[in-house]
Amino acid sequence: xxxxxxxxxxxxxxxxxxxxxxxxxxxxxxxxxxxxxxxxxxxxxxxxxxxxxxxxxxxxxxxxxxxxxxxxxxxxxxxxxxxxxxxxxxxxxxxxxxxxxxxxxxxxxxxxxxxxxxxxxxxxxxxxxxxxxxxxxxxxxxxxxxxxxxxxxxxxxxxxxxxxxxxxxxxxxxxxxxxxxxxxxxxxxxxxxxxxxxxxxxxxxxxxxxxx
Numbered sequence: 001x002x003x004x005x006x007x008x009x010x011x012x013x014x015x016x017x018x019x020x021x022x023x024x025x026x027x028x029x030x031x032x033x034x035x036x037x038x039x040x041x042x043x044x045x046x047x048x049x050x051x052x053x054x055x056x057x058x059x060x061x062x063x064x065x066x067x068x069x070x071x072x073x074x075x076x077x078x079x080x081x082x083x084x085x086x087x088x089x090x091x092x093x094x095x096x097x098x099x100x101x102x103x104x105x106x107x108x109x110x111x112x113x114x115x116x117x118x119x120x121x122x123x124x125x126x127x128x129x130x131x132x133x134x135x136x137x138x139x140x141x142x143x144x145x146x147x148x149x150x151x152x153x154x155x156x157x158x159x160x161x162x163x164x165x166x167x168x169x170x171x172x173x174x175x176x177x178x179x180x181x182x183x184x185x186x187x188x189x190x191x192x193x194x195x196x197x198x199x200x201x202x203x204x205x206x207x208x209x210x211x212x
Contacts, residue, residue: 005173008104009097009133010049013144014090016041016072022135044072049096049107051181052125052165070120073113088115091144097133098172105172106133107165110147125165127157 008025012018017038031039044058044067058067067076073092075085095108106128112121124147137154138145150156159165166181177183 004099004101006099007096008099010042010045011093011095011133011135011138012042012045013093013135013138014073014075014086015045015092015094016067016075017085020135020139022133041072045094046096047184048123049094049109050169050184052109052123052162052169053181069111070113073111073120086113089113091146093138093144093150095133095138100172103130104132105129106131107169107172110150112147123162125159125162126151127159127165127168128154129157 006025010023010025012021012023014020018041023042031042040058047058048069058069058072070076073090074087076083077085090113092111092113093108095106098105098107108126108128110124110126113119114121131154138150140149145153151158157168159168169175170180
């Protein structure tokens with residue numbers, strides 16, 4: 001049986017300029033807009049969810065400003081008036097909904113920032129099966145839910161390690177090639193490739209040291 005895999009929805013809670021956003025997708029989707037409207041912010045959220053790696057190459061376009069996980073969580077604006085949109089404690093959620101042969105799969109990540117300790121937590125990885133994704137899942141009384149509260153309300157499968165989360169991604173997406181995570185991290189760099197040699201080196205050939 002042919003498996004039909006579709007990315008149908010993305011949710012961003014406290015991610016750069018997005019405080020609470022649900023992005024529905026249908027068919028082929030193109031992200032367009034003038035500079036500063038959040039195109040790279042959305043791509044980097046998808047990258048984070050499909051790789052799970054907190055050391056992802058955010059906004060890797062050579063002409064773009066450098067961002068890291070903390071700057072996305074706190075909403076770094078770096079103006080004279082303020083440094084961050086969210087200067088205090090922050091709870092961030094990223095989630096995407098994948099539909100596979102009519103069944104919905106939610107992959108999500110939770111990250112917390114504690115202002116008093118200047119501490120950014122390691123990502124918490126989770127998976128929910130069989131329900132529809134929406135931003136209100138992560139909000140209660142206009143406040144972002146803690147991860148414990150979210151876990152009590154929904155039948156969350158928690159993945160304690162990056163490797164276990166990536167294994168679930170590969171299972172649901174039907175990925176066999178062990179190079180998936182390496183190739184995807186290179187592909188989201190948003191840069192022009194002008195010749196065949198560069199394409200082969202970036203996306204086909206493995207990095208190997210050749211001894212003379």
